[in-house]
Amino acid sequence: MKNFFLVVLLISQTAWAQIDYKAASIPATLKENAHAVVRRHETVFAVKSPGEAAQREYTVVTVLDKEGDKQATKVVGYDKLSKITNMEGALYDADGKLIKKLKKADISDYSTYSDYNLFDDQRMKAAAFPKQPSYPYTVEFLVETTERNLMFYPTWVPQSGQHLSVEQATYTVTLPPTMALRYKEMNLPTPGVVTSSPDGGKTYTWTLANQSALEFEPLSPPAREQVPIVYTAPTDFEVQSYKGKVTTWNDLGKFYHTLNEGRDLIPDDLRQRVLELTKTESTTRGKVQKLYKFLQDHTRYVSVQLGIGGWQTIEADKVAASKYGDCKALTNYTKALLKAVGVTAYPALVRAGDDEPDALVDFPSFQFNHVILCVPDGRDTLFLECTSGNSPAGYVSDFTGNRHALLIMPDGSRLIKTPVYKSADNRQQRQIRVKVTEQGDATADVRTRYTGLQQDAYVDALHHLNRDDQRSWLLKRIRIPAFELNTFGYKEEPGIIPAVTENLALDVRQWATISGSRLFLPLNLMSALLPATPLTQARKTPVDLGTNYDFDDSDTISYQLPQGYTPEFKLAPVAIESKFGRYTAELTINGDQITYVRHITMHGGKFPATAYAEWVDFRKKVAKADRTQMVFVKNN
Numbered sequence: 001m002k003n004f005f006l007v008v009l010l011i012s013q014t015a016w017a018q019i020d021y022k023a024a025s026i027p028a029t030l031k032e033n034a035h036a037v038v039r040r041h042e043t044v045f046a047v048k049s050p051g052e053a054a055q056r057e058y059t060v061v062t063v064l065d066k067e068g069d070k071q072a073t074k075v076v077g078y079d080k081l082s083k084i085t086n087m088e089g090a091l092y093d094a095d096g097k098l099i100k101k102l103k104k105a106d107i108s109d110y111s112t113y114s115d116y117n118l119f120d121d122q123r124m125k126a127a128a129f130p131k132q133p134s135y136p137y138t139v140e141f142l143v144e145t146t147e148r149n150l151m152f153y154p155t156w157v158p159q160s161g162q163h164l165s166v167e168q169a170t171y172t173v174t175l176p177p178t179m180a181l182r183y184k185e186m187n188l189p190t191p192g193v194v195t196s197s198p199d200g201g202k203t204y205t206w207t208l209a210n211q212s213a214l215e216f217e218p219l220s221p222p223a224r225e226q227v228p229i230v231y232t233a234p235t236d237f238e239v240q241s242y243k244g245k246v247t248t249w250n251d252l253g254k255f256y257h258t259l260n261e262g263r264d265l266i267p268d269d270l271r272q273r274v275l276e277l278t279k280t281e282s283t284t285r286g287k288v289q290k291l292y293k294f295l296q297d298h299t300r301y302v303s304v305q306l307g308i309g310g311w312q313t314i315e316a317d318k319v320a321a322s323k324y325g326d327c328k329a330l331t332n333y334t335k336a337l338l339k340a341v342g343v344t345a346y347p348a349l350v351r352a353g354d355d356e357p358d359a360l361v362d363f364p365s366f367q368f369n370h371v372i373l374c375v376p377d378g379r380d381t382l383f384l385e386c387t388s389g390n391s392p393a394g395y396v397s398d399f400t401g402n403r404h405a406l407l408i409m410p411d412g413s414r415l416i417k418t419p420v421y422k423s424a425d426n427r428q429q430r431q432i433r434v435k436v437t438e439q440g441d442a443t444a445d446v447r448t449r450y451t452g453l454q455q456d457a458y459v460d461a462l463h464h465l466n467r468d469d470q471r472s473w474l475l476k477r478i479r480i481p482a483f484e485l486n487t488f489g490y491k492e493e494p495g496i497i498p499a500v501t502e503n504l505a506l507d508v509r510q511w512a513t514i515s516g517s518r519l520f521l522p523l524n525l526m527s528a529l530l531p532a533t534p535l536t537q538a539r540k541t542p543v544d545l546g547t548n549y550d551f552d553d554s555d556t557i558s559y560q561l562p563q564g565y566t567p568e569f570k571l572a573p574v575a576i577e578s579k580f581g582r583y584t585a586e587l588t589i590n591g592d593q594i595t596y597v598r599h600i601t602m603h604g605g606k607f608p609a610t611a612y613a614e615w616v617d618f619r620k621k622v623a624k625a626d627r628t629q630m631v632f633v634k635n636n
């Protein structure tokens with residue numbers, strides 16, 4: 001450890017003096033496609049013991065334009081287990097002359113408390129310089145912290161996104177002789193270097209230099225698959241007297257199980273109540289549905305994040321008394337309710353969030369931020385989102401769906417996959433009756449049934465917006481050039497794959513165009529797709545459609561035309577096939593009644609970069625088909 005503190009001392013004495021702050025000294029290649037350039041990014045993480053470490057991060061960034069202004073801010077989180085011991089900063093002009101040094105008054109200190117966080121010791125310090133009148137300018141930050149929660153080691157991401165280049169960056173981790181580091185390198189030009197000290201300790205060092213700015217291509221993979229990253233994690237750790245070891249997923253599960261064992265006991269009066277509630281249910285699914293509804297009716301979600309409380313649940317009997325809990329507590333409480341009626345369930349740790357990436361399955365570590373409940377039921381498995389007040393039992397949406405979760409079991413934890421929602425689950429089935437007037441205006445009665453992921457936004461609006469806000473929200477979603485919304489209504493259909501039915505009554509202005517004796521009628525009223533962004537240069541990254549493109553849409557639109565019009569031509573059926581999906585459309589005419597039927601099924605997934613041209617071609621053909629107009633001529 002003496003070597004580490006010598007390194008820190010040397011950096012402290014020389015780093016601020018060694019940088020050439022002049023923007024003109026930045027190589028031209030690093031300015032290309034960049035809004036900011038990271039001149040220096042130096043992180044030192046010194047592990048003193050399984051329960052204590054110190055971290056020092058020194059950064060110098062030159063901001064080239066207003067799009068890079070966010071780099072002039074430094075935000076650092078802390079809590080009862082971490083302490084910010086030093087925070088400094090300085091601002092320089094384009095010529096490298098000092099404009100301002102950071103003062104205490106320039107640093108804000110605030111809680112991350114929100115209306116659903118009842119107990120939370122997490123805080124933030126944020127430092128920002130005033131908006132500068134001219135570019136470029138340079139900011140410099142030094143942050144030093146001590147850490148006493150070594151469940152987590154840093155993740156090194158010197159190039160944190162697109163339009164950001166890196167001139168020079170280093171990451172150094174030092175460990176005492178009795179400890180070992182686990183790490184995972186991604187997208188690095190050169191691997192890290194390991195050296196040993198005379199006392200047997202080890203130092204791990206990663207470097208990055210002259211990394212050009214990236215611009216993420218449309219539908220490209222997530223940032224972590226493109227930018228240089230080093231994930232680090234402990235083998236042995238200690239937090240608030242709790243000791244653990246993580247080399248496998250089972251190790252992590254064993255720690256979580258031990259931390260929470262014996263906290264699933266409920267009062268006897270509650271036990272009798274749930275037994276009475278489920279006495280007519282003979283199946284596991286029936287009991288789960290009854291008790292899940294009981295949970296939703298009698299508890300509410302409140303976040304509790306106090307030290308180890310971020311991972312250790314409140315006891316079930318306390319949740320029974322208080323009627324609230326965080327994801328751990330409500331999951332544990334539901335597990336206790338089910339246990340009382342003879343149903344076995346297990347918590348499952350998961351990385352939740354609509355845009356969160358899946359866990360790195362080959363790197364066992366504390367990557368999770370949420371807990372759900374897994375209920376085995378023969379060949380089926382039910383997953384319960386215990387923090388939701390309205391989700392049906394068994395449905396987890398894309399908040400925790402289609403990713404790996406760590407199933408916590410007493411006899412061996414393991415990774416499992418949460419439900420994957422495919423095209424057949426995510427449907428939009430729309431039926432529209434349209435009456436067109438002699439002037440080209442129209443009235444439309446629209447009935448749409450959304451299922452799976454396609455119903456999520458509507459359920460959220462139904463439960464979290466009042467009637468007026470629902471109307472405003474809906475007006476923004478209807479893609480018709482000129483219309484009036486007369487009435488609207490929704491009906492929920494709970495289930496493993498839930499559904500919402502929407503009914504609309506619309507007045508549409510000048511939907512058809514009258515020109516002389518002709519009537520021009522667009523056929524697709526509400527579901528037209530736009531073309532994809534075309535290629536401007538050779539594609540480099542894979543095409544990542546994820547699961548956002550797993551859907552199945554069908555539209556059946558019946559048009560009542562004004563009397564006396566006949567079609568000028570016959571419209572041939574359209575069929576477009578692709579590896580990404582299939583599109584069909586056809587028209588039938590019966591006097592002044594025409595029926596337009598459109599159907600598109602899309603498939604998500606990851607495709608090679610060469611497939612992007614096919615994607616653009618497919619979307620171009622679909623967009624053209626969706627713009628089809630029918631021409632009618634009025635009889636004399």
